[in-house]
Amino acid sequence: MFFLLFQGLGFVSFAQTTFTENAAGYGLNIGNNKDGGHAWSDFDNDGDLDVLVLENNNSASVKSFLMQNNSGVFTNVQTTLAPGMLGDRAERQAAWGDLNSDGRPDFLINPYGTSPSRVAIQIFIQNTNGTFGDGIGGTAPITIGENSSATVTISQLNIEGVGLLDLEGDGDLDIFFDSHQFGIELLRNNSIDHITHTVTNPLPSALFTHITPGSGSGVVEYGLNQFATDGDYGSAADVNDDGWVDIFMRKRDENDFFLNQGGAFTNGSDLAQAYNGNKGGNGLWDLDNDGDLDAVWTENGLTQIFRNDGPGVWAALGAATFPGLPQPANTNQGSSSNDIDALAGGDVDNDGDIDILFVGDSEAICL
Numbered sequence: 001m002f003f004l005l006f007q008g009l010g011f012v013s014f015a016q017t018t019f020t021e022n023a024a025g026y027g028l029n030i031g032n033n034k035d036g037g038h039a040w041s042d043f044d045n046d047g048d049l050d051v052l053v054l055e056n057n058n059s060a061s062v063k064s065f066l067m068q069n070n071s072g073v074f075t076n077v078q079t080t081l082a083p084g085m086l087g088d089r090a091e092r093q094a095a096w097g098d099l100n101s102d103g104r105p106d107f108l109i110n111p112y113g114t115s116p117s118r119v120a121i122q123i124f125i126q127n128t129n130g131t132f133g134d135g136i137g138g139t140a141p142i143t144i145g146e147n148s149s150a151t152v153t154i155s156q157l158n159i160e161g162v163g164l165l166d167l168e169g170d171g172d173l174d175i176f177f178d179s180h181q182f183g184i185e186l187l188r189n190n191s192i193d194h195i196t197h198t199v200t201n202p203l204p205s206a207l208f209t210h211i212t213p214g215s216g217s218g219v220v221e222y223g224l225n226q227f228a229t230d231g232d233y234g235s236a237a238d239v240n241d242d243g244w245v246d247i248f249m250r251k252r253d254e255n256d257f258f259l260n261q262g263g264a265f266t267n268g269s270d271l272a273q274a275y276n277g278n279k280g281g282n283g284l285w286d287l288d289n290d291g292d293l294d295a296v297w298t299e300n301g302l303t304q305i306f307r308n309d310g311p312g313v314w315a316a317l318g319a320a321t322f323p324g325l326p327q328p329a330n331t332n333q334g335s336s337s338n339d340i341d342a343l344a345g346g347d348v349d350n351d352g353d354i355d356i357l358f359v360g361d362s363e364a365i366c367l
Contacts, residue, residue: 144159158181
């Protein structure tokens with residue numbers, strides 16, 4: 001969703017910074033259906049940022065875009081550097097991180113994944129020659145799916161939000177994902193032993209272990225419900241300043257914050273309802289420069305800031321925090337024609353505070 005700003009959509013700026021649409025000039029006017037995420041990383045270590053753009057098309061011949069930045073011009077290198085990429089619909093999220101602790105960026109993409117015929121997550125480990133695959137020279141990805149042919153098989157999946165965090169502080173990156181009605185799941189990274197903290201260098205087939213195998217009403221694994229009403233996109237950061245990375249996930253009829261206690265979670269705060277009829281995003285930034293992370297939640301109620309007023313205390317600041325931003329006409333409904341689907345944050349005008357980009361079906365708005 002975040003990548004829509006490059007697609008020539010209407011763009012409104014409420015700050016002093018002026019934006020000019022120039023996707024074609026950078027080689028980023030790439031067309032096709034991209035109802036999904038993207039993620040940036042300097043994967044070739046040349047000092048500039050490259051980008052992975054997900055493709056929403058269930059076709060073996062259509063793949064996501066691995067765009068390499070060469071002096072400001074982007075080229076799709078998927079066929080040469082990630083030839084094993086599958087054609088499964090990739091409409092959700094992407095993430096970069098060093099998943100095998102070798103110092104090179106790896107990536108994962110989150111396809112649709114609700115059918116045994118499709119994988120739910122593709123994980124690409126960077127090989128020593130700069131290609132992506134299994135990390136030991138092969139081009140096939142590590143896969144998560146319902147089918148027994150997947151590297152890690154999970155019986156029921158409906159993955160939406162996915163991300164990386166160091167679950168137990170052992171130094172490697174684990175994977176968390178929201179499986180919608182099936183709850184929040186964890187994949188433990190085995191590249192560093194989580195007890196001895198020694199590097200183990202497992203084979204690709206053993207790099208990740210699904211440590212939340214339970215399912216059904218009342219089942220809880222590592223403090224996370226293995227059942228839910230709804231759930232979609234999320235993020236992770238240390239929201240209570242205790243040194244452990246927590247999960248912030250948009251959920252309905254349960255908590256939205258899940259607080260890491262050193263490898264297991266306790267329930268945190270419930271900010272709002274996340275109805276399935278209206279997907280949206282969330283994010284965590286220090287918006288008031290007071291040293292803690294505040295939360296932003298789009299749609300399903302107001303798109304607004306929840307100010308962090310101390311551990312577990314979140315103050316809803318209302319629509320006035322984003323003047324001029326389209327808001328749902330009826331905040332009690334599970335759908336809205338405004339469709340503010342995603343957001344990203346950063347200091348785009350170099351004034352020392354965080355600016356936020358909101359992306360909808362027909363416009364991008366920077367505040």
